[in-house]
Amino acid sequence: MITINEGSVTIEVPDFSKVSSRAPVFYNPVMEFNRDVSVLAVQAFQRILDREISVADTFSGSGIRAIRYLVEVDGVSEAAANDINPLAVKCIEHNSELNSVSPLVSREDAAIFLRGNPGRFDVIDVDPFGTPAPFMDSAAASARNRSLLAVTATDTSGLCGTYIKPCLRKYSARPLKTEYCHETGLRILAGFTAMNLARYSKGASFLLSHSSQHYMRIYAHVRRGARRADETLKNIGYILHCFSCLHHEDVRGVPEDRKCPLCGAKMDAAGPLWLGDLHDEKFIGSMMAEAKNKSLNKSEDVLKLLKTCIGEVGMPPGFYDVHEICSKLGVSAPPLMDVMGGLGEAGFRVSRTHIRPTGIKTDAGVREIEEIIMDLHGSRS
Ligand SMILES: C[S@@+](CC[C@H](N)C(=O)[O-])C[C@H]1O[C@@H](n2cnc3c(N)ncnc32)[C@H](O)[C@@H]1O
Numbered sequence: 001m002i003t004i005n006e007g008s009v010t011i012e013v014p015d016f017s018k019v020s021s022r023a024p025v026f027y028n029p030v031m032e033f034n035r036d037v038s039v040l041a042v043q044a045f046q047r048i049l050d051r052e053i054s055v056a057d058t059f060s061g062s063g064i065r066a067i068r069y070l071v072e073v074d075g076v077s078e079a080a081a082n083d084i085n086p087l088a089v090k091c092i093e094h095n096s097e098l099n100s101v102s103p104l105v106s107r108e109d110a111a112i113f114l115r116g117n118p119g120r121f122d123v124i125d126v127d128p129f130g131t132p133a134p135f136m137d138s139a140a141a142s143a144r145n146r147s148l149l150a151v152t153a154t155d156t157s158g159l160c161g162t163y164i165k166p167c168l169r170k171y172s173a174r175p176l177k178t179e180y181c182h183e184t185g186l187r188i189l190a191g192f193t194a195m196n197l198a199r200y201s202k203g204a205s206f207l208l209s210h211s212s213q214h215y216m217r218i219y220a221h222v223r224r225g226a227r228r229a230d231e232t233l234k235n236i237g238y239i240l241h242c243f244s245c246l247h248h249e250d251v252r253g254v255p256e257d258r259k260c261p262l263c264g265a266k267m268d269a270a271g272p273l274w275l276g277d278l279h280d281e282k283f284i285g286s287m288m289a290e291a292k293n294k295s296l297n298k299s300e301d302v303l304k305l306l307k308t309c310i311g312e313v314g315m316p317p318g319f320y321d322v323h324e325i326c327s328k329l330g331v332s333a334p335p336l337m338d339v340m341g342g343l344g345e346a347g348f349r350v351s352r353t354h355i356r357p358t359g360i361k362t363d364a365g366v367r368e369i370e371e372i373i374m375d376l377h378g379s380r381s
């Protein structure tokens with residue numbers, strides 16, 4: 001057995017030589033960051049509801065999420081830990097005892113578990129191997145009014161457009177391999193979640209969404225009501241991208257064949273995807289405040305992510321990579337802060353993106369960014 005200390009819990013998992021879905025019980029130390037963020041998100045959500053809450057860890061593995069929610073989050077009175085693997089179930093029972101908590105342990109296919117417990121949980125955590133797509137219908141059906149639906153996807157090669165067909169198959173969406181393809185992937189996952197919920201007359205807004213390491217994670221606030229679902233669907237659309245000049249724009253509804261307004265080249269489309277905000281400023285602020293009361297090993301990295309995500313709120317979908325623009329212009333890249341400063345002075349809104357250190361989100365177009373870069377070069381020489 002291997003002993004693991006995460007947050008305020010200690011668990012044991014059977015020895016594994018490498019992190020793999022073939023391990024007897026799955027535990028990935030790299031995902032500690034994801035779990036630290038989740039603990040803060042569940043806590044911030046519990047503060048919104050301001051009462052005792054119940055949480056479902058539907059793909060529990062070692063039980064670490066359910067156990068951490070029970071031990072580390074104030075106001076979690078009930079947690080379910082479900083996994084289809086009988087060894088995982090044994091491991092969850094062992095680790096629960098080790099931490100003196102008693103989650104409701106079950107061994108079911110997650111889709112059946114969710115269908116069998118409609119409207120029961122305030123938080124549903126979906127953390128499968130690879131794609132969550134086959135489970136999203138059941139998660140959407142099960143999610144109660146005013147609940148949190150947290151979803152992880154590790155099939156990033158499809159969502160980001162390295163492979164197109166898997167994304168079409170799983171999410172009925174076309175990805176596009178651009179410099180901001182991780183954001184497009186995140187928006188495809190968010191859009192897919194919203195469309196699944198709409199089928200059950202439920203609306204969604206996103207409290208936090210991030211693409212980190214090898215996975216994507218979204219936190220949807222689910223609200224019941226056909227009108228809410230209709231309003232939510234207004235945020236579904238496409239991003240059009242010009243590979244010739246790097247211009248991009250978003251369109252709500254189905255796009256027509258379109259030429260780039262800047263250079264006339266044919267534009268490619270990604271979607272359907274979520275065009276609305278991926279985060280809620282107040283919610284992230286509350287997560288940051290909660291971090292002070294928790295003992296998280298990844299606290300510094302988590303706060304850095306949350307701070308950058310707050311800056312993204314209200315900014316347009318997609319971003320520009322300053323290095324990519326400079327290489328098209330054939331000039332060296334000026335400091336990012338200088339480009340951002342130039343855009344700010346010219347009256348544009350501008351922020352960084354958590355997805356790429358060389359990316360900037362702005363309401364300026366690619367031509368305006370090029371101009372500022374060339375001005376910076378002019379003033380230097
Ligand atoms: C990525 S791991 C979960 C990791 C865990 N949530 C954590 O944070 O450490 C996916 C888990 O899903 C389980 N699993 C696979 N297919 C399943 C299904 N259809 N229903 C329920 N559990 C399933 C696997 O046994 C595995 O433990």
Ligand SMILES: [Zn+2]
Pocket residue numbers: 242243244245246247260261262263264265
């Ligand atoms: Zn163009």
